[in-house]
Amino acid sequence: MDWRDEGALLAVRPHGETAAIVEIFTAEHGRHAGVVRGGTSRKMTPILQPGTQLSVEWRARLEEHLGAFRVEPVKSRASATMGERRALYGLGAACALLSFALPEREPHPGLYGATQHLLDAMGHDPRWPELYLLWERALLEELGFALDLGTCAVTGSEEDLAYVSPKSGRAVSRAGAGIWADRLLPLPGLLRGEPATGLDDVLAGLRTTGFFLENWLAPALGDHPLPGARARFVALLEREEQG
DSSP: OEEEEEEEEEEEEEETTTEEEEEEEETTTEEEEEEETTTTSTTTTTTSOTTOEEEEEEEOSSTTSOOEEEEEEEEOOHHHHHTOHHHHHHHHHHHHHHHHHSOBTOOOHHHHHHHHHHHHHTTTOTTHHHHHHHHHHHHHHHTTOOOBOSSOTTTOOOSSEEEEOTTTOBEEEHHHHGGGGGGSEEOOGGGGTOOOOSHHHHHHHHHHHHHHIIIIIHHHTTSOOOOHHHHHHHHHHHHHHHO
């Protein structure tokens, strides 16, 4: 069995004395793991960094085997993220969530394209935190936990939508929320495709997507806690907003 593909490196862990097991989010084969011989060598260590775009060849005797990768670098994203702490943390959060949430060997072409767009924007486009929030919403949708933010769950109105129900994932207007507003999650316009007003919009949206990642997605995957990398990224943005 063998195939060729391209993708972004998500995670690396040592295997034996000199090899490494890597996880790559590929265009046609989804999240796929394999062994890289010599993966911990001085030559390979700078290449095998989270976010690096790789051309890969996977081979195994049987399809169900772990198999081995031959990898060639296509694009390094290290220089863009190493120069900006925010981008470094965001890259770590995105890669960790993909490794955590995606089923193995299942293609997700739409999410793959969104991920490529996000990773390429980090460190280059100052609006990339907005893209990250929309990417988290896309991740939820891709895995079967879409938020319905088009109309109010109570009144059916499309106007003045300000909240999200933590029970249904549906939008709620200010009028529909009434005295229950403090029990609902925030719905910044950014989550509905409107321009962001600032970092506070991003943080409000991350509070909402974070709730559904933690309370809908994680339990469906065995109730494992979300990767700590996401919490560290959000905490960094909160410190920036405060200071």
